[in-house]
Amino acid sequence: MADNGSVLVVGGTSEIGKRIAKQYADQGESVIVTSRDAAKAQAAAKDIGGDSSGIALDLVKPHEIGDALGEVGPVKYLVLVAIERDSNMIDDFNVDGALNLFTMKLVGYAEVIHALRKRLSDDSAIVLFGGLAKERPYPGSTTVTTVNGGVSTMIKSLAIQLAPIRVNAIHPAIVGDSPFWAATPPEVLEAFRVRTPLGRLVEIDDVVHATSFLLENKAVNAVNLNLDGGWLAM
């Protein structure tokens, strides 16, 4: 185990979560990844390699999160990546989809931190994942926009309550090489690319690098990092 504990990635079966976990496993850290399914979490840990393990945890069952984390020891870095996307229009509002996403990110993320509170040290750091729908809503983003806005304010409250533990959020634009976008028609992604000053979309490597920065830089706290290649400036 690394100094002050493990690296815990909630949503560690997503490609983004897995790559964050792998970076730390490759550095010799002890890594724990979660999935709703224990076998899937263990398979992801096997792919990640090194000193990795997988556990089951369901963010939409917040009352069960404490027990799910029962075997986890001290935690150095906590990364909350998990999402189940909700496409929701106010004219055709889906209450179950809304409750699911709100519970996951606004209650579940907070409950994970609450459950781990005594296993965090002053040197621990936490990163929550939001997204740029907080700035740029799109049709169907009723709940995603609201939840990402919630993440962006939650970190400020947490950074104060957990001080000196640092709490930051990352808000990526479209991560072009993430599996979520694989089935998207190329012309849709191209429309985003041409409106990105960088001339390319954000990639998973960029997200991993930025997450490490937020976790490791000792002065970065209560920051919402928009990772967008300048897209919001256009």
Ligand SMILES: NC(=O)c1ccc[n+]([C@@H]2O[C@H](COP(=O)([O-])OP(=O)(O)OC[C@H]3O[C@@H](n4cnc5c(N)ncnc54)[C@H](OP(=O)(O)O)[C@@H]3O)[C@@H](O)[C@H]2O)c1
């Ligand atoms: N991809 C992008 O372009 C993009 C852009 C902006 C922001 N983001 C943010 O980046 C993060 C990762 O996105 P992604 O595209 O890599 O996601 P993804 O591939 O859809 O992966 C979602 C992850 O969440 C886990 N998960 C789903 N429901 C869960 C639940 N009820 N409880 C616990 N875990 C659950 C999944 O695990 P199991 O299925 O194994 O349970 C999986 O590990 C998200 O927070 C997203 O909002 C992504």
